[in-house]
Amino acid sequence: VGLGLIGGSLGLDLLAQGHDVRALVHREATARRARERRLAGTVSTDPEVLEGCRLVVLALPLDRLLAPDPALLAALPPTAVVTDVGSVKGPVLMCWEPLLGERFVAGHPMAGTAAAGVEAGQRGLFRGRPWVATPGRHTDPQALEAVRVLAETVGARWLCCGAAAHDRAVALISHLPVLVGAALLRTADHGALAAAGAGGEDLPALVRALASSGFADTTRVGGGNPDLGTLMARGNRQALRQALACYRGELEALELLVEREDWQALREALAASARLRPQFLGGS
Amino acid sequence: VGLGLIGGSLGLDLLAQGHDVRALVHREATARRARERRLAGTVSTDPEVLEGCRLVVLALPLDRLLAPDPALLAALPPTAVVTDVGSVKGPVLMCWEPLLGERFVAGHPMAGTAAAGVEAGQRGLFRGRPWVATPGRHTDPQALEAVRVLAETVGARWLCCGAAAHDRAVALISHLPVLVGAALLRTADHGALAAAGAGGEDLPALVRALASSGFADTTRVGGGNPDLGTLMARGNRQALRQALACYRGELEALELLVEREDWQALREALAASARLRPQFLGGS
Numbered sequence: 001v002g003l004g005l006i007g008g009s010l011g012l013d014l015l016a017q018g019h020d021v022r023a024l025v026h027r028e029a030t031a032r033r034a035r036e037r038r039l040a041g042t043v044s045t046d047p048e049v050l051e052g053c054r055l056v057v058l059a060l061p062l063d064r065l066l067a068p069d070p071a072l073l074a075a076l077p078p079t080a081v082v083t084d085v086g087s088v089k090g091p092v093l094m095c096w097e098p099l100l101g102e103r104f105v106a107g108h109p110m111a112g113t114a115a116a117g118v119e120a121g122q123r124g125l126f127r128g129r130p131w132v133a134t135p136g137r138h139t140d141p142q143a144l145e146a147v148r149v150l151a152e153t154v155g156a157r158w159l160c161c162g163a164a165a166h167d168r169a170v171a172l173i174s175h176l177p178v179l180v181g182a183a184l185l186r187t188a189d190h191g192a193l194a195a196a197g198a199g200g201e202d203l204p205a206l207v208r209a210l211a212s213s214g215f216a217d218t219t220r221v222g223g224g225n226p227d228l229g230t231l232m233a234r235g236n237r238q239a240l241r242q243a244l245a246c247y248r249g250e251l252e253a254l255e256l257l258v259e260r261e262d263w264q265a266l267r268e269a270l271a272a273s274a275r276l277r278p279q280f281l282g283g284s
Numbered sequence: 285v286g287l288g289l290i291g292g293s294l295g296l297d298l299l300a301q302g303h304d305v306r307a308l309v310h311r312e313a314t315a316r317r318a319r320e321r322r323l324a325g326t327v328s329t330d331p332e333v334l335e336g337c338r339l340v341v342l343a344l345p346l347d348r349l350l351a352p353d354p355a356l357l358a359a360l361p362p363t364a365v366v367t368d369v370g371s372v373k374g375p376v377l378m379c380w381e382p383l384l385g386e387r388f389v390a391g392h393p394m395a396g397t398a399a400a401g402v403e404a405g406q407r408g409l410f411r412g413r414p415w416v417a418t419p420g421r422h423t424d425p426q427a428l429e430a431v432r433v434l435a436e437t438v439g440a441r442w443l444c445c446g447a448a449a450h451d452r453a454v455a456l457i458s459h460l461p462v463l464v465g466a467a468l469l470r471t472a473d474h475g476a477l478a479a480a481g482a483g484g485e486d487l488p489a490l491v492r493a494l495a496s497s498g499f500a501d502t503t504r505v506g507g508g509n510p511d512l513g514t515l516m517a518r519g520n521r522q523a524l525r526q527a528l529a530c531y532r533g534e535l536e537a538l539e540l541l542v543e544r545e546d547w548q549a550l551r552e553a554l555a556a557s558a559r560l561r562p563q564f565l566g567g568s
Contacts, residue, residue: 110494110496112496112498129496130493130494132494159490159493159494161485161490162485165479165485165487165490166490166494168475168476168479168487169476169487169490169491169494170494172471172472172475172476172491173472173491173494173495173496173499174494174496174498174499176468176471177468177498177499177502178554179535179538179539179542180464180468180502180535181502181557182538182553182554182557183531183534183535183537183538184460184461184464184531184534185557185560185561185564186534186537186553186556186557186560187456187460187527187530187531187534188456188457188560188564189560190530190534191452191456191526191527191530191531192452192453192456194530195449195452195526201445201446201449203449203452203453206443206445206449206450206453207453207456207457207564208563208564208566209414209443209566210394210414210416210443210450210453210454210457210458211457211564211565211566212394212396212413212457212458214396214458214461214504214505215457215458215461215564216561216564216565217501217502217504217505218461218464218465218501218502218503218504218505218506219557219561219564220498220501220502220561221498221501221502222502222557222561223557223558223560223561223562224558225558226551226552226554226555226557226558227551229550229551229554230547230550230551230554233542233547233550234545234547234550237542237545240542241539241542241543242475242479243471243475244535244539244542246471246474246475246478247467247468247471247475247535248532248535248539250467250468250470250471250474251463251464251467251528251531251532251535253467253470254463254466254467255463255525255528255532258463258517258521258524258525258528259525261518261521263514263517263518266513266514266517267510267511267513267514268510269466269470270462270466270510270513270514271510272470273465273466273469273470273503273506273507273510274507274508274509274510276469276470276472276473276507277469277500277503277504277506277507278507279492280469280472280491280492280495280499280500280503281495281500282492282493282495
């Protein structure tokens with residue numbers, strides 16, 4: 001259900017392996033383009049296309065996933081395993097477990113790119129990337145197993161954890177970096193404007209001319225898709241607020257070292273950060 | 285003077301173009317390795333190697349640049365144009381203009397990589413990258429011109445601006461991102477540890493397993509060389525403090541939107557950041 005980046009990529013990989021792949025999309029124009037791109041064997045805007053499916057992947061944006069269309073709910077085959085790909089898991093479980101019970105498996109394939117929409121799907125997107133499942137207490141082990149097989153079929157690394165732990169983790173490593181990078185872009189712009197007023201030189205032009213690949217890297221996710229960033233913040237606001245509070249404390253600690261001109265302590269803090277970073281590179 | 289990343293790369297490019305390149309280094313072991321790598325035509329630990337040079341490039345770390353060795357000062361040819369490559373310009377001018385007057389040209393080739401030392405020099409490092417000069421009121425136009433020719437000889441983009449404007453600009457786009465990224469690494473570590481105590485699951489392992497290329501990008505400069513980061517913060521502490529204060533304000537503004545659950549305003553702020561980012565990608 002949905003043929004954006006995740007749904008389209010999944011369709012391409014599964015179709016290439018000879019699976020029967022049927023897709024439900026919202027708009028006829030999307031269906032036409034998806035057929036041209038051969039993202040699925042059958043593409044329709046009619047929910048009845050799901051009839052007979054044994055495994056349904058809800059590859060919808062988080063807002064539509066959390067407010068499911070009644071026509072979609074009515075068309076879900078009564079014994080199918082249903083899984084999703086949303087980037088926040090607590091609210092998804094809260095919405096879907098009451099609806100489907102033990103045959104719903106909350107999942108999160110972590111394979112984002114900046115691309116979105118029917119043009120975004122690509123072969124091999126999931127290869128080597130984490131695919132996290134957050135089973136609830138009532139999740140059917142066989143349903144979970146079906147989703148694991150799906151994830152490993154497209155080459156993903158399978159992981160299970162609790163929904164709350166997942167949401168806290170992605171707040172720290174995925175949702176917080178969006179705001180951190182966005183604030184940095186705003187600072188480069190506003191800080192240059194403010195100083196330009198005082199100095200006289202064209203600082204806004206200078207910061208743009210001098211920004212290097214380091215600045216580009218630091219702000220990549222912060223300058224990403226604003227709809228996605230907003231949906232993630234909205235869906236995970238509690239964990240994100242905790243992460244922001246923690247981040248504020250860490251930044252203030254570094255700032256204090258600069259204020260105090262305690263260069264030895266600053267060097268130690270930066271060295272500790274440099275030692276930390278390789279620990280976070282395994283999954284990328 | 286110095287055959288690290290900048291000095292070594294400069295030597296390789298100039299030597300390849302047939303220029304007479306002589307290098308002064310601190311240690312005999314460095315000199316031996318530099319000769320093996322052919323980073324310069326003549327490499328010596330004796331300051332007399334500079335005799336007769338018409339253009340001297342001080343390619344030293346910022347701390348050594350700001351506390352020049354008396355033997356180096358004594359060996360600088362009396363009419364040579366002298367330039368530096370330090371990443372902060374105000375303190376460099378303050379130190380070197382009184383020593384050399386109009387024949388000193390403060391410069392900053394912006395071509396950093398994570399590498400450092402005698403192994404780091406590489407061909408073509410400066411191609412297409414900014415090389416900023418910050419002439420003072422007394423700088424000899426002919427001396428400035430000599431450094432411009434040097435920069436363009438190795439393919440750099442030549443830029444001139446005031447030292448204060450340069451230092452404010454690099455605080456915003458180069459020094460601030462170091463602290464922003466370092467704080468993010470500390471948050472991912474500490475935030476996961478704190479939540480692990482409360483939750484029971486192994487959140488520190490989970491954040492490491494789930495961190496994606498987005499997290500890697502956002503933290504690349506924050507997990508970089510701690511000596512370099514500390515020297516830059518130390519050399520540019522005033523502009524860095526202003527940048528930090530501005531950043532704190534921008535982040536708090538975004539945080540407030542999350543607190544208020546004002547998703548429309550958050551979306552607009554993220555969209556504005558997304559529109560800003562391409563303006564900062566020209567130089568990289």
